[in-house]
Amino acid sequence: MGSPMQDYDVAVIGGGLLGSAFGWGLTQRNLRTVIFDEGDNAIRTARGNFGLVWVQGKGVGMPEYARWSLDSSLQWRSFADQLQQETGVDCHYERRGGFVVCLDEHDFAANQAALETLRRESADQAYEFDIVDRAELKKHMPLIGDVVGGSYCPNDGHCNPLGLLRALHTGFINNGGAYRPHNHIVRIRGLQGGGFELSAADNKVVATAAKVIISAGHGSAELGAQVGIDLPVFPDQGQVLVTEKVERILDYPTNYVRQTDEGSFLLGPSSRDVGYSLGTDAATLGEITRRCIKAFPRLSSLRIQRTWAALRVMTPDGFPVYQQSDSYPGAFSFACHSGVTLAAAHALQVSQWVQAGTIPDRFQAFHPRRFHV
Amino acid sequence: MFKRIRSIDHPVAICFEGEALVAQAGDTVAAALLSHGTIAFRQSAEAKADRGPYCLIGNCFDCLVEIDGIPNQQACRVQVHEGMRIERQIGLTRLKVDDES
Numbered sequence: 001m002g003s004p005m006q007d008y009d010v011a012v013i014g015g016g017l018l019g020s021a022f023g024w025g026l027t028q029r030n031l032r033t034v035i036f037d038e039g040d041n042a043i044r045t046a047r048g049n050f051g052l053v054w055v056q057g058k059g060v061g062m063p064e065y066a067r068w069s070l071d072s073s074l075q076w077r078s079f080a081d082q083l084q085q086e087t088g089v090d091c092h093y094e095r096r097g098g099f100v101v102c103l104d105e106h107d108f109a110a111n112q113a114a115l116e117t118l119r120r121e122s123a124d125q126a127y128e129f130d131i132v133d134r135a136e137l138k139k140h141m142p143l144i145g146d147v148v149g150g151s152y153c154p155n156d157g158h159c160n161p162l163g164l165l166r167a168l169h170t171g172f173i174n175n176g177g178a179y180r181p182h183n184h185i186v187r188i189r190g191l192q193g194g195g196f197e198l199s200a201a202d203n204k205v206v207a208t209a210a211k212v213i214i215s216a217g218h219g220s221a222e223l224g225a226q227v228g229i230d231l232p233v234f235p236d237q238g239q240v241l242v243t244e245k246v247e248r249i250l251d252y253p254t255n256y257v258r259q260t261d262e263g264s265f266l267l268g269p270s271s272r273d274v275g276y277s278l279g280t281d282a283a284t285l286g287e288i289t290r291r292c293i294k295a296f297p298r299l300s301s302l303r304i305q306r307t308w309a310a311l312r313v314m315t316p317d318g319f320p321v322y323q324q325s326d327s328y329p330g331a332f333s334f335a336c337h338s339g340v341t342l343a344a345a346h347a348l349q350v351s352q353w354v355q356a357g358t359i360p361d362r363f364q365a366f367h368p369r370r371f372h373v
Numbered sequence: 374m375f376k377r378i379r380s381i382d383h384p385v386a387i388c389f390e391g392e393a394l395v396a397q398a399g400d401t402v403a404a405a406l407l408s409h410g411t412i413a414f415r416q417s418a419e420a421k422a423d424r425g426p427y428c429l430i431g432n433c434f435d436c437l438v439e440i441d442g443i444p445n446q447q448a449c450r451v452q453v454h455e456g457m458r459i460e461r462q463i464g465l466t467r468l469k470v471d472d473e474s
Contacts, residue, residue, distance in 0.1 A: 244445040246468040
């Protein structure tokens with residue numbers, strides 16, 4: 001590929017965790033790549049992330065997604081090491097496994113059933129997890145409260161998601177990629193004979209490229225429609241609380257709480273349909289706090305330093321949507337709400353799909369035609 | 374360094390790292406310490422470097438001190454009171470684990 005007629009081999013629309021991972025991966029493959037990003041008034045989902053690199057419990061009903069999360073997790077260590085070597089940015093990835101903490105019997109049974117389903121649905125029946133009781137939780141996490149038990153998965157971990165984003169941006173630029181913020185792309189036009197022309201709101205053409213990736217989060221549907229891509233995504237709001245910083249005392253990430261490399265605890269998660277609102281509210285924050293304090297009572301003495309809301313890029317079944325346009329080959333679109341977990345796979349594998357111009361058969365399960373049955 | 378634009382007319386006695394200081398009633402802890410020439414409020418956890426007030430409006434969390442035995446307090450957001458004892462905060466504080474009984 002690489003028609004000299006076009007400014008770039010690939011134009012990536014969206015500089016969040018997906019677009020940045022693709023951009024970095026494409027420049028590693030020596031493709032001339034540009035990332036168009038909006039400004040700070042954009043819906044910056046990548047700035048609000050909880051930071052889990054998480055496999056446990058994901059993909060019930062879609063074994064391809066369970067496997068894809070595992071694939072990414074298995075590549076994460078070397079991915080993070082490579083990023084750090086090349087950019088000097090440490091995204092503080094830790095991979096000791098993670099715990100799901102279950103607050104009551106109902107939670108416990110549902111979690112166990114989900115994990116057993118995942119094992120049954122996995123191709124090799126080797127999906128890894130252990131069901132653990134409270135004593136086992138206490139052994140690994142002395143802070144644990146009066147909970148029923150939970151589960152452990154060795155493939156889980158966590159990182160500093162802002163560090164990850166910065167590492168990807170730095171690596172992309174170091175590799176010769178063009179990062180162009182404050183460029184809100186509103187129009188994609190397929191060119192006669194292949195390639196695409198991208199325009200901003202003032203109708204000014206800002207670039208041409210042989211291929212285009214739409215990874216613009218909540219802005220993707222509108223762009224996709226212009227090149228024959230159907231992208232059913234909607235916002236799902238999550239809120240997070242952050243405590244003051246203390247010495248490391250929680251060695252594992254969990255489904256409710258993790259302690260960051262800097263010492264603060266993140267408390268989550270929540271899920272609400274409030275359109276594009278980024279407002280936090282007492283009821284949601286209170287419910288998050290109640291669950292986290294039940295799981296780890298000792299956290300109740302910590303000062304809350306910040307709270308925020310972010311908008312997951314949600315799909316009808318919660319699984320990723322990956323596709324190449326049938327009517328405009330070379331136009332790809334990728335959307336999901338697991339941009340941290342999947343960062344390694346996005347950077348290392350999806351960039352190869354785009355280079356080759358085809359999404360492998362194994363990943364056809366992620367095509368949105370699954371919503372039209 | 375900072376100079377007061379008005380002299381102290383409502384003195385409040387405070388103590389910083391064992392040293393007796395006089396502040397004006399209504400001062401924040403940050404204002405009181407800065408007016409005495411102190412800029413190193415804490416030591417960072419990673420780099421072990423001195424840190425002090427940066428934003429003075431509660432956003433940056435760089436002015437953290439221990440006040441009356443309670444760590445991680447923002448000096449820019451707490452007002453002085455008579456007899457207040459302030460210590461520099463060195464690195465991260467500890468969260469104690471309760472023994473199970």
